[in-house]
Every structure is written in C-alpha cells, then in structure tokens.
Amino acid sequence: MVIAQILVNGIISGLAYALFALGFGLAYNTTRIFNFAHGAVYTLAAYSFYTSYVTCGWHILPAAVLSLGIAAAAGIAMDEIVYRPLIERNASLLIPLLSSLGLYTVIVNVIAAIYGNENKTLSPGLQPAYTFGPIILTRIQITIAVVFVFLFSTLLLLLKRTNLGKVIRAMRDDPELLSAMGVSQHRVRLIAFGIGSGFSAFAAILLGLDVGIDPNIGMAALLSGAVAVIIGGVGVFEGAALGALTLGILQSLITWRFSSRWTEAIAFVVLIVFLVFRPEGIAGQRRRVDEIAP
Amino acid sequence: MTILELDNVTKSFDGVCAVNDVSLGFESGKITCLIGPNGAGKTTLFNLITGFLRPQNGTIRYRGQDITNLSPWRIAAIGIGRLFQDVHIFRRLSAIDNVLTAFKDQAAENALLAVLTPWRTIKAERAVHEQGQALLAAVGLTGMGHTLAEDLSYGQQKLLSLARLLALNADVLLLDEPTAGVSPARVKELLDLIRQLATSGKTIVVIEHNMNVVFELADWVFFLDQGQVALFGNATDVLGDPDVRATYLGKQEW
Amino acid sequence: MNYLFHILIIICIYSILALSLNLLVGYTGLLSLCQAAFYGIGAYASVLLMTAAGLSFPLAVLLAMVTTAIISLAISVPSLRLKGDYFVLASLGFQMISFAVLRNWVTVTNGPYGISGIPRPSLLGFEIDGLGSYFIFSGVIALVCALLIYLLTASPFGRVLKAIREDEIATMALGKSTFRFKITAFAIAAAFAAVAGSLFAGYMRFIDPTSFTLTESTFVLTIIIVGGAGNVAGPLLGTVLLIAFPEALRFLPMPDAVAGNVRQIIYGALIVLMLRYRPRGLWGEYEFE
Numbered sequence: 001m002v003i004a005q006i007l008v009n010g011i012i013s014g015l016a017y018a019l020f021a022l023g024f025g026l027a028y029n030t031t032r033i034f035n036f037a038h039g040a041v042y043t044l045a046a047y048s049f050y051t052s053y054v055t056c057g058w059h060i061l062p063a064a065v066l067s068l069g070i071a072a073a074a075g076i077a078m079d080e081i082v083y084r085p086l087i088e089r090n091a092s093l094l095i096p097l098l099s100s101l102g103l104y105t106v107i108v109n110v111i112a113a114i115y116g117n118e119n120k121t122l123s124p125g126l127q128p129a130y131t132f133g134p135i136i137l138t139r140i141q142i143t144i145a146v147v148f149v150f151l152f153s154t155l156l157l158l159l160k161r162t163n164l165g166k167v168i169r170a171m172r173d174d175p176e177l178l179s180a181m182g183v184s185q186h187r188v189r190l191i192a193f194g195i196g197s198g199f200s201a202f203a204a205i206l207l208g209l210d211v212g213i214d215p216n217i218g219m220a221a222l223l224s225g226a227v228a229v230i231i232g233g234v235g236v237f238e239g240a241a242l243g244a245l246t247l248g249i250l251q252s253l254i255t256w257r258f259s260s261r262w263t264e265a266i267a268f269v270v271l272i273v274f275l276v277f278r279p280e281g282i283a284g285q286r287r288r289v290d291e292i293a294p
Numbered sequence: 295m296t297i298l299e300l301d302n303v304t305k306s307f308d309g310v311c312a313v314n315d316v317s318l319g320f321e322s323g324k325i326t327c328l329i330g331p332n333g334a335g336k337t338t339l340f341n342l343i344t345g346f347l348r349p350q351n352g353t354i355r356y357r358g359q360d361i362t363n364l365s366p367w368r369i370a371a372i373g374i375g376r377l378f379q380d381v382h383i384f385r386r387l388s389a390i391d392n393v394l395t396a397f398k399d400q401a402a403e404n405a406l407l408a409v410l411t412p413w414r415t416i417k418a419e420r421a422v423h424e425q426g427q428a429l430l431a432a433v434g435l436t437g438m439g440h441t442l443a444e445d446l447s448y449g450q451q452k453l454l455s456l457a458r459l460l461a462l463n464a465d466v467l468l469l470d471e472p473t474a475g476v477s478p479a480r481v482k483e484l485l486d487l488i489r490q491l492a493t494s495g496k497t498i499v500v501i502e503h504n505m506n507v508v509f510e511l512a513d514w515v516f517f518l519d520q521g522q523v524a525l526f527g528n529a530t531d532v533l534g535d536p537d538v539r540a541t542y543l544g545k546q547e548w
Numbered sequence: 549m550n551y552l553f554h555i556l557i558i559i560c561i562y563s564i565l566a567l568s569l570n571l572l573v574g575y576t577g578l579l580s581l582c583q584a585a586f587y588g589i590g591a592y593a594s595v596l597l598m599t600a601a602g603l604s605f606p607l608a609v610l611l612a613m614v615t616t617a618i619i620s621l622a623i624s625v626p627s628l629r630l631k632g633d634y635f636v637l638a639s640l641g642f643q644m645i646s647f648a649v650l651r652n653w654v655t656v657t658n659g660p661y662g663i664s665g666i667p668r669p670s671l672l673g674f675e676i677d678g679l680g681s682y683f684i685f686s687g688v689i690a691l692v693c694a695l696l697i698y699l700l701t702a703s704p705f706g707r708v709l710k711a712i713r714e715d716e717i718a719t720m721a722l723g724k725s726t727f728r729f730k731i732t733a734f735a736i737a738a739a740f741a742a743v744a745g746s747l748f749a750g751y752m753r754f755i756d757p758t759s760f761t762l763t764e765s766t767f768v769l770t771i772i773i774v775g776g777a778g779n780v781a782g783p784l785l786g787t788v789l790l791i792a793f794p795e796a797l798r799f800l801p802m803p804d805a806v807a808g809n810v811r812q813i814i815y816g817a818l819i820v821l822m823l824r825y826r827p828r829g830l831w832g833e834y835e836f837e
Contacts, residue, residue, distance in 0.1 A: 034633050082820060092837055094579050094632050095823055098773070101766060102819030105812050113809035219762075223644070226637060265648035268641035275638050276626040294346060294378055294717045344721065371723035378721070384714035386834070387707075395711045396722045400704040403724075405732050408703035409696055415703055462722055 004134050006256045007249060012141045014248020015148040016207045018241040020221045021228035022155060023199025025240035027075075028229060030171045030192035032093055036100040037078050038200060038225070039218030040107035045071040045201035046213040047111050050122060068201045075197030076190055078103060084186075104218065112215040119214040144206045151202060152241060155195075159237060168192060220264065227271045297322045297497045298343070298374070298466055303352030305338055312338040313349070314521035320466070325488065325498040327508045327529070330518035331542055336501045337379065339518075340468050344376050345369040356466070371398075375464030379471050379501075381451045383443045389454050390439035393426040394419075396461035429457040432487065434480055449476045453484070466497040473507050485510055505533060517542070553679035559791050560686040561747050564693045566771045566783035568740035573769070574777025574834045575701055576733045577713030579632065581765050582623065582639040583741055585646035588760025590616045590742020591749040592650065592657055595666050605669035609746040613739040620738035621731065628730045643762050650757040662756025669750045676750075686747050693740055698780055700736065709733055713834075763812065770815045773822050776832015785831050790815070 024038050045067045053063035082103060083096045127138035159165035170177050171188045179185065203221065204213075228243035247270065251263040296319040305313040313335045320326050328336045341347040343354055345366040354362045361369055370376070384392050400422065402408040402415040430439055433453040438446065443454060452475050459467065472488070473481050488511060492498050502508050508515060508529060515532040517525040519541070525532050532538060565587060572578045593612035597603045603611065627638035650657050657663070668675050669685070676685045700706050711719045712726050719726050749755050767790075775786015794811050802810065828835040 034637065082824070085824060092632065094636065095827070095836055097633055097636060098579070098769070098836070099820050099823050102770075102816040102823070105763075105766065105816030106820070107816075109809040109812040109816065113806045113813070117805070223640075230637075259652075261652045262648060265645045265652075268644045268648075271641045272623070272626065272638050275630060275634055275641075294341065294380070294382065294721075346717075365720075365725075366717075367720040367723055367725045370721050376721050378718070382715050382718040382721075384711050384718065386714055387710055391707060391710075394704075395707055395719070395724075398723065402704040403708055405700060405705045405736060408705040409699050412699055412703075419704070458722070 002256075005136065006252050008135050008137065009141075010249035010252025011245060012137075012144050012248070013207070013210075013252065014245040016144050016203050016210070017221060017224040017228065017248060018244035019148055019151060019199050019206070020203035021225040021240040021244040022152065022237065023196035023203070024222070024225035025229045025237060026155075026168070026192050026199070027196035029237070030168060031079075031083070031189055033083060033096040033100065034093075034226070036097070036222060037082075037103040037107070038075070038100075038196065039222030040104045041071050041075050041078075041197045041218075042200045042204045042221045043108055043111055043213075043215060043218035044074055045197075046204040046208045046217060047115060049201075049205045049208060050115075050120060050213060054120075054122060064201075064205055067205060068198050071197040071201035071204075072194045074107075075193045075200075079189060079193045084189075104222075108215050108218055115215070117215055119212045121212045122208045138210075140206065140210045144210065147202060147206060151199065155199075156238065164191070223264070223267055223271070227267050227274070230271060230274050295322050296320065297357060298499075299355045300339070300343070301353050301355070303339075303342060303349045303354065305335075305342055305347060305349045311521050313342065315352070316518075316521070316523055317352075318516055318523060318526075320497050320499050321514075322465070322497045323492055323495050324513040325492045325500060325511045326514045326516065327512040328499065328501045328516050328518055329503070329505075329508060329532075329542070330516075330524075333520075334518040335521040336518055337470060338521075340376060340470055340499075340501070343369075343468065344374060370462070370464070373465040375459050375462045375467050377455055377459050377467070377469040377472055379474075381448075381455045383451050383455050383458070385442070385444035387443055388440050389430060389435060389443055389446065389457075390423070390426050392443050392454055393429055393457050393461045394422055396458045397422050397425070398463065426457075426461065429460050430454075432460070433457045434483060449480065452476050453480065456484070456487075460491075464496075467491065467499070469498065469500045471501055471503065473502070473504055481507070509533060550679050553683045555792060555795060556683050557679070557686050557751055559787055560683070560690040561744050561751070562768070562771065562791055563690050563784050563787040564740055564744040564747070565768045566775070566787045567694055567697050567780070568737040568744070569768050570772055570777050570783045571697060571701070571709075571733055571740075572737045573772055574779070574782070574832070575706060575713060576709040576730060578628075578730060578734070579636050579769075580639040580734070580737075581636060581762065581769070582643035582646065583737065583768050584760045584762070584764035585643045586616050586620060586738040586741035587745045587748070587764065588650055588755075588757065589619055589646060589745070590738075591745030591755050591760070592663070593742065594746035595663055595749050595755060596656070598667065599663075605671065605746075605750065609743060612746055613742045616742035616745075617735040617739040620735045624731045624734040628727060628734065640762070643765055647757055647761055650760060657757070660757065662754060664754040666749050666753045666755065668753070682751060686751070689743065689747060693743060694780060694784070697740065701780075705729075705732075766819075767815060770819055772829070772832075773836065774818050774829055776829030776834075777836070778832055778834025782829050782832035786829065789830075 020042060027035055027038060048070045049063050049067040052058045052066050053060060082099050086096050086099065123140065127140055129136050129138045159168060167183050167188055171185065224244060224247055227247055229240045231243035231246060247267060250270065251266065254263055254266050299319040301317050303313055303316050304311065330336060338347065342349050345364050348363060353360055356372065356374060384395065401418060408415060427439060430436060433456050435450060435453055435457065443451060446454060456472065473484060476484060485507065488498060500511060512529040515527060515529050516523055517532050517538050525535055525538060565583060569580065569583045572580050590612045593615045594608040597608035597611055598605065623638060623642040627635050630638060651660055668677055670676065676682055708719065708724055708729050712729060716726050771786040771790050772783055774790060776782025797807055797811060822829060823836060827837065
C-alpha cells in the first residue's frame with residue numbers, strides 16, 4: 001500500500017526534524033530567542049561530519065562525535081560572544097534574532113564558499129533496506145527512529161526527573177527563581193545551548209546520511225523546527241516532537257498528492273495558521289499586543 | 295450623574311481573584327479616589343475599564359453604553375482617558391510631539407490626506423501646535439517642548455503624560471498615582487488642575503497612596519481590599535474609619 | 549561610463565526598497581523579513597500587466613502598487629496583532645511562500661525560467677532606452693518616492709507610527725487603532741517595493757524568482773541596520789554604501805560563485821557587528837533596541 005509507505009516516510013523524516021526541533025525548542029524556551037544560527041549549527045555539524053566521514057574516511061562513530069562536539073562548541077560560542085552581550089544591554093529580543101540571522105548568513109556562506117553549493121551524498125551507493133510487510137525501510141531510516149526514541153526518552157527523563165531538568169524548566173517559567181535558588185542563569189543557558197546544538201547535530205548527521213547535504217539544509221531544518229515548536233505549543237518540550245511528526249507526515253502527503261515543490265510553502269502556511277489561530281499557548285504565552293495589561 | 299458604572303465585575307488570573315464581584319459608579323464633575331493596599335485590584339480595575347483586560351463576569355457601562363468588550367483604542371476614542379502608573383510616554387519623541395499625538399480628529403492621520411494635502415496639513419499642524427504648547431504650560435513644562443521625553447526627569451515625564459492626556463480631551467480621566475514622583479512644589483498646582491478639570495464637568499477617578507492628596511481632592515472614596523469594595527463614603531468618613539486605619543492607613547503617609 | 553550608470557540605477561532601485569522598509573522598521577518599529585516578496589510580486593505584476601494586458605508603464609506600475617498593497621493584507625491582517633518576534637516569523641513565512649509561488653506557479657510566472665524580453669518603459673511615446681536615460685528616469689522616480697515617504701513620516705500619520713514604535717499601549721490609550729495604522733504602513737511599504745520591482749524589471753528586461761529571495765530581504769534589512777533607520781539619510785546613505793562598496797570586490801581575483809558568498813559573509817558580519825557596537829547605524833536616528 002503506497003499510502004502506508006508515504007506515511008512511514010513522513011514519520012521518519014518527521015522524527016529526524018523532531019530531534020532538531022527538540023534542541024531548538026529547548027534553546028528557545030530557555031533563552032526566549034528565536035535563534036536562526038541554530039540552523040547554522042545544523043549545517044556546520046553536517047559538513048564537519050562530511051569532512052571527517054567522507055573526505056577523511058573516519059569511522060562513522062568518531063566522525064559523529066566530532067561533529068557533535070563542534071556543534072555544541074559553536075552553539076555555546078555564539079551565545080557567549082554574540083547574544084549575551086546583547087541581553088546584558090537590555091536589548092529587546094528582536095536584536096538577538098536579527099544578529100542570529102546575520103550569524104546564520106556568515107556561517108552558511110563560509111561553508112558554501114569552501115564546499116560549493118551542490119548536494120553531496122554522505123552514504124554512497126544503495127542503502128541496505130528491510131521489508132516489513134508493505135513497508136520498506138532503509139537502514140538509515142531505522143537508525144533515525146531508534147536514535148530518536150533513545151534521545152527523546154533521555155531528554156524527557158532529564159527534564160522531568162533530574163535537578164538539572166527542574167532548573168531548566170524553572171528558567172523557562174520563572175528565571176528570577178533561579179537566582180534565588182543560587183543557580184547561575186548563565187550556566188543553564190550554556191547547558192541548554194549545548195544540548196540544543198547537540199540535538200541539532202544528531203538530526204543533521206542522520207538526515208544527511210539519508211538524503212545528502214547542501215548549504216541550505218539549515219534553513220529547511222530551522223523552519224521545520226519553528227513550525228514544530230509553534231504547533232506543539234511554545235513552552236512544551238514534547239510538543240515540539242509532536243509538531244515535527246505532524247509536519248513530516250503532512251509534507252509527505254503533500255509531496256505524494258501534489259509535488260515536492262510545495263512542501264516548504266505548505267510548512268509556512270501551517271506556521272502562519274498556527275501563529276494566528278492557536279489560542280493562547282500552553283504556558284499562557286500572550287502573543288497578541290492588546291492582551292498585555294499595562 | 296453617574297457616567298461610568300461597573301456591575302458585578304469579576305476578574306481572576308490563574309485562580310487568583312483580582313477583582314471580586316465589584317460594583318461601583320463614578321459621577322461626572324466629581325473626583326473619586328480608589329485607595330487600598332497593593333494587590334487590592336485598583337490597577338486591574340483600570341485595566342478592565344480601559345479594555346486591556348476582559349472580565350470573566352459583569353458589565354462596564356459608559357454613558358449607558360456597554361463597553362465591557364470593546365478594544366482599548368475604541369474605549370479611549372469614545373472618551374475614557376488614562377494616566378499610567380509607569381508613565382508610558384513616547385521616549386524618543388519630543389515633549390511637544392508627545393502631546394500632539396493625542397489630539398483627536400487630525401485629518402492628516404490618514405495617510406492619503408497626509409500626502410495629497412500637505413498645505414492643509416501644515417496649517418492644521420500650526421493650530422494644534424499652539425494648543426499643545428498651551429497644555430505644556432498648563433502642567434508647568436513651558437519651554438520644554440523640544441526636549442526629548444527621555445531627557446526629562448521622572449516627575450516631568452509624569453506631568454508630560456498628564457498634558458498628553460489633557461490633549462485627548464476625554465470626559466473620564468483615570469489617573470493612576472498622578473502625584474507619585476512629582477516634586478512637592480508642583481503637586482499643589484497639579485491638584486488645582488485636577489480640581490479644575492472636575493469643576494468643568496469631567497469625571498475623575500484617582501488611584502492614590504498619598505492620603506493627604508486623597509483628603510484634598512476626593513469627593514468620594516472607595517476603599518478596596520482583596521478585590522472587593524470594603525468601604526465607600528466621603529474622604530472624612532473613609533479615612534476616619536477605624537478598620538481602614540488599622541489595616542491600611544497605619545502604613546501610609548498621613 | 550555605462551558601468552557607473554548601472555551602479556547608479558541599482559542604487560536608485562534599492563534606495564526605494566530601503567526607504568520603504570525604513571517606514572516599517574525605523575518609523576513603526578515593525579521588523580519585517582518579506583520586503584523582497586513585495587519587490588518580486590510588484591515586478592511580476594507590472595510585467596504581466598504590460599505584456600498580457602498591454603498597459604503602459606505608468607499605469608502598470610500604479611496597478612502593480614495597488615495589487616501588491618492588497619496582497620500585503622493577506623499577511624498583515626492575520627499577523628500584525630502578534631507580538632514582535634512572532635510577527636517576524638510570520639513575515640518570514642510569507643517571504644518563503646511568495647518565493648515558492650513565484651517559482652512554482654509556472655503558468656503565470658514561467659517558474660524558474662523567469663520572464664524575459666521585458667520592454668523598456670516608454671513615456672509619452674518615447675522609449676527610455678539608453679542607460680543614461682534610464683538612470684535619470686529611475687532617479688526621478690526614486691526622488692518622488694523619497695519625497696512621498698518624507699511627507700508621510702513628517703505628517704501626523706508618521707507621528708502616530710513613531711508613537712506606536714515607542715509605546716503601542718500608550719498609543720492605543722490615546723484612541724488610535726494601532727492595528728489600522730500598522731496595516732496601512734505595511735501596505736504602503738509593499739506598494740513602494742512594487743515600484744522598485746517595476747523599475748528593476750524594466751531595467752534588467754528579465755526577471756526570475758532568484759532575485760526575490762530571503763537573502764534579498766535580509767540585504768535590504770542590512771542596509772537599514774548599517775545605514776541607519778528612522779530618518780531619510782540613513783537608508784539612502786546605507787544604500788549607496790552597500791551597493792557601491794561590494795562593487796570593489798569585483799576587482800579582487802576570485803571566482804564568481806565565491807564572490808557571491810563573500811558578499812553575503814560581509815553583509816552577515818555587518819549585521820552582527822552593527823547591532824552589537826552601533827545599533828543606530830552610521831547615520832540613523834533610531835536605535836535598534
């Protein structure tokens with residue numbers, strides 16, 4: 001049944017984007033900055049993986065670990081060097097957003113200048129595939145699903161059961177409480193950025209192995225991430241995953257029914273629809289200007 | 295005549311009841327003061343009246359018209375003006391521009407007219423400019439017209455926001471702590487101004503923590519506590535009430 | 549000489565874009581990432597009106613302005629009530645949707661192949677052919693646009709926009725429907741972007757979707773950030789700087805594709821550096837905050 005295959009493909013790509021969305025959502029909830037540069041970290045991770053795995057012929061595991069490290073380091077560096085001084089200056093949240101757009105442009109264009117604009121495959125040749133009744137799954141698709149389940153549960157456990165998790169959630173809901181608790185907000189930001197970038201890297205590597213990479217994948221991931229976070233509810237971590245899954249399935253169906261040319265546009269229509277019509281977010285996020293009582 | 299009425303208005307946030315089944319009315323030509331401890335719901339009442347918050351229950355009527363669910367700009371446009379506790383001036387505009395923004399019925403606020411009739415606009419601007427300067431003078435900010443609002447002292451910004459409110463020419467004036475931050479020398483003039491406004495027929499509602507001001511100004515006083523009207527009467531009665539003195543006044547300037 | 553005229557014409561076109569975005573960003577305080585979408589919609593609209601409907605250039609541009617302004621309502625009405633960063637996202641979404649439509653609605657726009665053979669505009673029977681004439685033509689149009697925008701910003705309408713930028717709540721409390729003002733400003737900015745698009749189409753005689761991307765929107769924003777916002781000088785001088793300066797890059801030895809990337813790297817870096825160290829831009833009046 002073709003539809004089953006379509007759905008499964010959609011779910012798998014949704015899961016990969018969900019990884020990104022979780023990381024993105026974590027950083028967004030903690031820092032309240034819509035961070036375009038998260039997409040740059042994604043691209044950076046993909047290309048460092050490409051360089052170590054394909055160009056230098058490393059084994060897949062150390063290549064992945066290296067990319068993770070680079071991604072985390074880049075994410076943290078960007079926060080330290082670019083965003084924190086802005087926050088300290090008491091700037092509104094639009095300034096870091098704009099700066100992140102600038103950062104994204106710089107990083108992605110450096111990569112494009114070095115590697116060129118064409119799509120590069122990370123796993124040459126045909127992927128080993130396994131049949132499950134009417135559905136065929138490649139090895140990489142199965143890996144995506146497995147990695148997702150593992151990371152998702154780990155993140156959930158971290159957030160709900162550990163002290164670190166409590167602290168991160170407090171940062172989202174009530175940052176002043178943290179200082180009262182004697183925890184440095186700075187530390188929490190770093191950790192959130194680090195984990196967020198790490199998740200980005202995972203998503204980048206997995207999706208890269210599946211469909212290849214090019215300098216623009218960051219924006220696609222970013223926008224899927226944003227849509228996912230908004231659909232799932234700003235402030236709800238698990239919501240991001242749910243949102244990404246929904247988006248993945250939706251895009252798969254659109255591709256099948258119409259053509260892949262419209263998938264990105266559809267994602268944006270969904271984004272706008274949710275921005276406009278979704279009632280006040282889960283955490284009571286007031287999004288309309290005239291709902292702020294002076 | 296009762297111009298503004300609230301009937302059984304209730305507003306809660308996340309389970310906390312900020313305004314609890316409140317009914318009150320404000321008369322034209324009179325000054326009514328709202329007093330009470332912090333968190334008693336006074337500013338919330340202002341937010342409800344001006345449309346920035348919607349009550350869960352109850353109605354708010356202005357001149358008989360139900361305004362409970364109108365948007366804030368429309369409520370201001372029909373005649374209910376407000377002085378904010380956090381001044382909310384236009385910081386990077388000059389003082390005179392702050393005031394000029396408030397004047398009603400400026401034809402060139404319509405983009406098409408602004409572009410098509412520049413000469414008429416210049417004339418209208420001159421007229422409105424004079425009125426604006428007069429208002430600045432009325433609050434004691436003569437000559438400060440071209441100073442950027444952010445360069446004024448807090449007290450001056452307070453006065454500027456009052457001048458801006460006057461330019462609106464609203465019938466109902468909701469003043470949230472108008473004397474806070476204003477220098478003692480200026481306070482007397484401010485009070486005179488407020489009294490004049492009442493005499494000219496406007497409905498004035500004042501939230502104040504300074505009991506001297508309340509005693510000076512108030513025709514009526516509502517004492518609010520925990521979202522409810524605990525006491526109502528004239529200034530002497532309310533401020534002299536033993537319960538009020540015990541729970542609240544002991545901590546106030548008096 | 550022709551090269552110089554080329555640069556000047558491009559400066560005229562982009563100065564209109566910059567001034568129109570400035571109306572939104574510098575005066576009303578609205579950060580929008582979809583100005584290039586209106587640039588593109590305006591370009592395609594005027595071209596189609598001229599070729600398919602046979603309208604003259606002035607009439608086509610006028611109608612393109614109206615069309616683009618009306619289309620702007622499709623995004624402004626739903627999203628202008630949203631808070632700052634959500635509105636930016638919505639504008640980003642609109643930018644991407646517009647690009648997708650321009651690229652995929654092949655029957656109307658010819659998709660990625662673009663529309664070629666666009667006629668030079670003709671006024672009163674005279675075709676504006678040479679580069680020198682086109683420069684004068686676009687220069688005059690740019691001046692007229694600048695004048696109109698100046699009239700708007702110096703008027704009570706402009707004053708309310710600035711008030712909205714400073715404190716939207718207080719502006720509402722003065723009886724102004726800030727929503728209506730924002731929608732109007734957005735539509736006006738879109739209309740002027742359409743003028744720039746029409747000029748661009750008439751100059752290049754060929755348009756395709758790649759001229760109207762998010763990168764382009766970001767570029768116009770960079771002009772505002774570098775040149776400055778909130779007055780007329782900032783966007784104008786910013787345009788001159790950001791158009792003329794990268795031309796110098798042309799004379800550096802590097803392959804064309806990489807040159808494009810280097811240009812973007814400079815723009816991106818400028819955004820980050822200016823916002824950090826000089827949020828008012830070089831000649832602006834309004835500090836990004």
